[in-house]
Amino acid sequence: MFPALIVGATMVVASANGHKSPEYIANTINTHSVDVFVVTPSVFDLVLDFHEGQGSVQPLKSLKHVVTVGEPLPCSLANRAVAMEGMSARVHNFYGASESSCTIYTVPREGIDLRIYPNQAPAGRPQPHASVHLMRKLDSGFIEVPRGEEGEICFGGVSAAGYWHRDELTREKWVDMPGVGRVYRTGDLGRWTAGQLEVFGRLDRQVKIRGVRIEPEEIEWCLKNLAVAQTYGEKQTALKTVAVVATPEPADLVVFADIHVGVGKVTADQLKEHCKANLSPAYVPKYFVVLNDFPRLPNGKLDLLALQKLAKEHADEAVEVVMDSLGQMKALSQWAIAERQVVHRCYAFWMLGVLTDHFCRCGFGCHDSYGEPLRFCGTLASTSVPPWIEVMVRAVGNNQAMLGFIMLGAYQDSAPAAKGARTSVNFGKKDFFVFFVYLLMACPIVNVMDLIEDTRHKTFEWNYVHWDWGQSNHRWYLLMTFAARLYMQIGEWLRIPGLIQSLVIVLFLAVPNGSLDLCSCESIPDWGKFLLTLMFRKNTKLKGKGFCPIFVRWFSSYSMFYVWSFHFLRPLVERAKKHVPSGPTWAALSLSASMCLGVAAAMYRYPCTAVEDGTHINWLPFELLIGCSQPIFFALAMTHCPFDMAWWGNTSLGCYVFHFYFRNRMSELVLAMAAASAFDPTGLLFFMMILTLCIFIQSTIGPLGHYFLMGLQWLPESVMKLLGRSSVANH
Incomplete structure (x- = not known):
């Protein structure tokens, strides 16, 4: 809102349920000649599908900047966007929290180098008046991890003063770090790679399966890289959306996946074999569920709590012969x-x-x-x-x-x-x-x-x-x-x-x-x-x-x-x-x-x-x-x-x-x-x-x-x- 007001631009606000209709979003952009589009990656993927199917109409031709927020940006989606015909917009990946500042990564015109970032686009570098620190908590306090190692992402510089009337949570999330000052703990896991910040997922999404700590995001990115052959010998990623959640004790991993239109049939056995070939045995999920309609929050993000309930129901009803x-x-x-x-x-x-x-x-x-x-x-x-x-x-x-x-x-x-x-x-x-x-x-x-x-x-x-x-x-x-x-x-x-x-x-x-x-x-x-x-x-x-x-x-x-x-x-x-x-x-x-x-x-x-x-x-x-x-x-x-x-x-x-x-x-x-x-x-x-x-x-x-x-x-x-x-x- 504020960038539009600062420069005197016109703000176009979509309807409450507009994110559920790619056609509505694309037509709104075309009708109002929108040049800056703020969207979650999952919705952006659907809008690109609609744009691609419109041929010479090119509903997204007015766009100059696309800002992805709220979810990790897959490299496949970023590279697809910058190479899309009829759309010349630059793609920017924003990462941050409401409590603090942000980092920005602009996708190069030639696309992201998959040798450096094989799965998701990096989060980039911090905006002015902000700093990013990767920390690890020890018994004696917090320390900053060496370059190249993983740690919890913390923002320094400009940030909120705290939570209103929630002093205990404020003390937990804002901590004093020697030599740095007051920083905000995001709860995300990250690492510096080739000068850019990479985000690997939430620390609170970690699960323990039979004594092994598992990062669900690692499994999600592995499955998103599953490619299948198309009619003319080309390869296309098979899955549009992937979410991995754990069932309650006894914990097991459940994969929910949505298949791209036109890919054809993708079976649970194929997904399992792909995981076995690319992941350690402890990371291979037990259940694979094809879900056409993912539960989402009002902001378009996946509703992980609803998925956990679905995972429990599926695990309860899954059949084994004994x-x-x-x-x-x-x-x-x-x-x-x-x-x-x-x-x-x-x-x-x-x-x-x-x-x-x-x-x-x-x-x-x-x-x-x-x-x-x-x-x-x-x-x-x-x-x-x-x-x-x-x-x-x-x-x-x-x-x-x-x-x-x-x-x-x-x-x-x-x-x-x-x-x-x-x-x-x-x-x-x-x-x-x-x-x-x-x-x-x-x-x-x-x-x-x-x-x-x-x-x-x-x-x-x-x-x-x-x-x-x-x-x-x-x-x-x-x-x-x-x-x-x-x-x-x-x-x-x-x-x-x-x-x-x-x-x-x-x-x-x-x-x-x-x-x-x-x-x-x-x-x-x-x-x-x-x-x-x-x-x-x-x-x-x-x-x-x-x-x-x-x-x-x-x-x-x-x-x-x-x-x-x-x-x-x-x-x-x-x-x-x-x-x-x-x-x-x-x-x-x-x-x-x-x-x-x-x-x-x-x-x-x-x-x-x-x-x-x-x-x-x-x-x-x-x-x-x-x-x-x-x-x-x-x-x-x-x-x-x-x-x-x-x-x-x-x-x-x-x-x-x-x-x-x-x-x-x-x-x-x-x-x-x-x-x-x-x-x-x-x-x-x-x-x-x-x-x-x-x-x-x-x-x-x-x-x-x-x-x-x-x-x-x-x-x-x-x-x-x-x-x-x-x-x-x-x-």
């Missing part, structure tokens, strides 16, 4: 994969809790004269074992593993196909396989395992299956999830809302405990009882009842909890994300809270009988509070866990199925370790030995069991493929 815990290949979005990582970490820890609980025989296996379980860990009941060891073992296992598995399993099963899509049960092949494994755990897996230990045992007799406590008590979780999911699928088929399903399932708690126990019917032959036991034998021994009732109250309670978690847990989590603080510090606090709750439950209420069998119901609020809040806190902590636990998390099912058959031998080993470590009065060595044993079992039995179960799926498919090939060969 293998799930049942060996099935699935195409999952990034947000689903991030969820799976948290799920794996939780499963790995809770499976460790199950092992410590079972191998130390906590809360089961020992009974008083009335048949009630003794409330202690059987293998730790020794005077040589300090009491705190039992508290820690209980705290690791306890009820958090049980309710945590149910909550996390339901949360994982309720994941929609895409973010924001409707949740569906999708009852099918996976569920029938789980039920098949449930049957195998009673026969023949347990029979084979017992046969290995005792060849005299008649492992397939009815009485054995009927009375073998271990083989059927442990598998109830699989039947519970199968039954709950079948119930919800029927409700979905009948179009019953999730809220009504959740209310109706409460009615099952009113069914008398131990109802429909067909095993107690004398008229059913042994083979029939054998099949019924395989189907319905649960972890229960009700007084005056048989061993395979269809309705058991604690079983119905867990099924109800699964249904509630399936329908309501994910919406609650989505709401909580907006209010619950996140970050490594909060994750550490969440982990501490989870462990403290585990210790509290271990000391004051163990095992959780109100939840498990409905006794001591006055303790139910306490048990539910601890049992639900402890895994929630632990899941929050695992969102920032730096370890990849997919190996242990993915093999949890294999460990769950097979570890129980080694319970007696592992309990004997724990007793031996207690005796061997009795010399340690602290008990710390014994506790570490227990954890080491359980981690070893988790790392060996788990994967072996996992691949055995996967083989049960792959074998039929392989046989069918072989039969199909044989049939084709015969024909």
